[in-house]
Amino acid sequence: MRIDSCPIPATCSYCSSDVIYTSNAAIYGKEYGNGRVYKCTGCDAYVGVHTGTDIPLGRLANRELRQLKKRCHSLFDPAWKGKKVKRRQAYSILAFKLGIPVHECHFGWFDMDLLIKAINILQQSEWHNLRS
Ligand SMILES: [Zn+2]
Structure with missing residues (x-):
């Protein structure tokens, strides 16, 4: 790794x-x-x-950041655990939508603003469709 x-x-x-x-x-x-x-x-x-x-x-x-990060994973992980995209692709899509380089796309690195932005993206129907 x-x-x-x-x-x-x-x-x-x-x-x-x-x-x-x-x-x-x-x-x-x-x-x-x-x-x-x-x-x-x-x-x-x-x-x-x-x-x-x-x-x-x-x-x-802090506690707030940990909760936001958990929320991101609960929305994000089902996408690459499904059949439509691989994990790497899922990160690429999210990075693109956030406007950041894919190698910086780790929830553990995000500040509060970026976590909230990610949650908004992950709640959109387009992302929801990746999960099924
Ligand atoms: Zn402190």
Whole structure:
């Protein structure tokens, strides 16, 4: 798998507190997956890392961003899990509609504006048709 780089967060983009690299037991109560996370010391924002690296999976996400991201996946994933398009094609279509390069089309990288824009696109009937 290609690992795209997302900058290591030093300061929280939501509350400006320091961000620490720590065990994800701080979030889940016990270590889960690869066990590492970047976590804000001031609010509930965090992001996991690619296993075996300290490279963040995406941008630091607070609760609101995580919910929007989940909503995107619930609308997006059924398209490529169906028969009409492959995963790569689905990302290409979405990237085109969002007006961004396909290699930047990762929900984990999106900010709130882009997630909302994606949700609007994914709710259109055209996208709905890809799923069936
Ligand atoms: Zn914060």
